[in-house]
Amino acid sequence: MANRKARVLVVDDEASARAGLEKLLKQDGYAVDVAEDGEKALALATESPPDVVVTDLKMPRMDGIELLGKLHAQDGNLPVIVATAFGDVTTAVTAMRAGAEDFVTKPIEFDALLVVLERALERRELRVEAENLRRQLRERDGEGLQGLIGTSGPMQKVYRVARQVAGSRATVLVTGESGTGKGEIARAIHALSPRAKQPFISLHCAALAESLLESELFGHEKGSFTGADKRRLGRFEQAHGGTLFLDEIGDISQLTQVKLLRVLQERTFERVGGNEPIKVDVRVIAATNRDLADDVSAGRFREDLYYRLNVVHIEMPPLRLRGADVIVLANHFLQRFAQENHKRIEGFSETARAKILGFRWPGNVRALENAIERAVVLCEGAVIDADDLPFEAVPEIQGSLRIPGATMAEIERYSILKTLEAVDGSTARAADLLDISVRTIQYRLNEYGLGKLHR
Numbered sequence: 001m002a003n004r005k006a007r008v009l010v011v012d013d014e015a016s017a018r019a020g021l022e023k024l025l026k027q028d029g030y031a032v033d034v035a036e037d038g039e040k041a042l043a044l045a046t047e048s049p050p051d052v053v054v055t056d057l058k059m060p061r062m063d064g065i066e067l068l069g070k071l072h073a074q075d076g077n078l079p080v081i082v083a084t085a086f087g088d089v090t091t092a093v094t095a096m097r098a099g100a101e102d103f104v105t106k107p108i109e110f111d112a113l114l115v116v117l118e119r120a121l122e123r124r125e126l127r128v129e130a131e132n133l134r135r136q137l138r139e140r141d142g143e144g145l146q147g148l149i150g151t152s153g154p155m156q157k158v159y160r161v162a163r164q165v166a167g168s169r170a171t172v173l174v175t176g177e178s179g180t181g182k183g184e185i186a187r188a189i190h191a192l193s194p195r196a197k198q199p200f201i202s203l204h205c206a207a208l209a210e211s212l213l214e215s216e217l218f219g220h221e222k223g224s225f226t227g228a229d230k231r232r233l234g235r236f237e238q239a240h241g242g243t244l245f246l247d248e249i250g251d252i253s254q255l256t257q258v259k260l261l262r263v264l265q266e267r268t269f270e271r272v273g274g275n276e277p278i279k280v281d282v283r284v285i286a287a288t289n290r291d292l293a294d295d296v297s298a299g300r301f302r303e304d305l306y307y308r309l310n311v312v313h314i315e316m317p318p319l320r321l322r323g324a325d326v327i328v329l330a331n332h333f334l335q336r337f338a339q340e341n342h343k344r345i346e347g348f349s350e351t352a353r354a355k356i357l358g359f360r361w362p363g364n365v366r367a368l369e370n371a372i373e374r375a376v377v378l379c380e381g382a383v384i385d386a387d388d389l390p391f392e393a394v395p396e397i398q399g400s401l402r403i404p405g406a407t408m409a410e411i412e413r414y415s416i417l418k419t420l421e422a423v424d425g426s427t428a429r430a431a432d433l434l435d436i437s438v439r440t441i442q443y444r445l446n447e448y449g450l451g452k453l454h455r
Helices: 015-027 038-047 064-074 089-097 110-140 153-166 182-192 210-218 254-266 292-297 303-309 325-340 350-358 364-378 408-422 427-434 438-447
Strands: 007-011 031-035 052-056 080-085 102-106 172-175 200-204 243-247 283-288 312-315
Touching: 007 015, 007 038, 015 031, 015 110, 031 038, 038 052, 038 064, 052 064, 052 110, 064 080, 064 089, 080 089, 080 110, 089 102, 102 110, 153 182, 153 312, 172 182, 182 200, 182 243, 182 283, 210 254, 254 303, 292 303, 325 350, 325 364, 408 427, 408 438, 427 438
Parallel strands: 007 031, 007 052, 052 080, 080 102, 172 283, 172 312, 200 243, 243 283
Antiparallel strands: none
């Protein structure tokens, strides 16, 4: 059976019980890890996630109920089977109410345990399959991670890294052009993290002068400067236990960089005008549209702070490289603004869709949102036409490139679409002219959201 290669984590403070179960389960084809208490079990579950856990309830330091709760905080779908003393119905009921998948009585009958294990693993597979189906439905409707819109390849990569890093306390650096959604992915990471019920505090660093920024970050004591008539808590204290999002981190001064580095290293700071060290537990997510590596080379940004911030890096893709996401986003904004403005608008005309797809979107998602809002407000019919859209197509120049400074991905897109136009949509003839395979063209067209238009 497929379950035979499943990984089982056995938790029991009795060495003989652990060893006996480990031997029998391995003989039956399972991979087995063992732990003598709850703390070691949690460490093992983090390093090598199990498919199912079998744990005793009565253990020193951390009992089975507490372990069950902490395991489910890491993986809500993880089946946990508890072992209770024979006849101890009350404890078994308590464990089941706490989320245990099933229970067995001690001394454990191995054949009975095998049945419970296989049943738990089958239910886990069903839950995973159901979640996959829900995910596919979300993707069909264009919903990505935590309400973010778009399911293109570049965004799937972003979602994957966000999910992986969410459970840790690692600092994240989000980069990308203005308007790509750096703040939204920061909120998504927080929402997926164990800190989700704690504060999410954000600060736009470029919007404040250096003196004000320091006070905003670290707070100040009464009388520390003119106008400081009372003590004020800074963003770090406000975000204690949660997440602090620092937008446009590349614009902070060298002095503030030094103070921020200390907080990241020591998790302590002093308020402006104060001497008392304040300890905080804050997960920092920083964002910038600058190339911080270049700023480090030029001496504008501290190298040690850069590496402290850049533990995990997420690059938000520009809208022009997100293919059909632009239409999904446009439809989303259309529905929202039509509802807000009490208008009945059915959608976009084909010429409007083509205009949206063909625009370079230098302002990214924010620019698209503004454009669709204006189009909805000014639209007089039931469909938004190309003339309703408040932007002009990027002018083309003679030759093979659309504009100077285009990226390689843009050049490739331009070449494929222009060649298809010249050969009346024949992918075979276009592939021959471009010296690439038909499959490559079809793959790219699917990325651009145009796969149904060319076969």
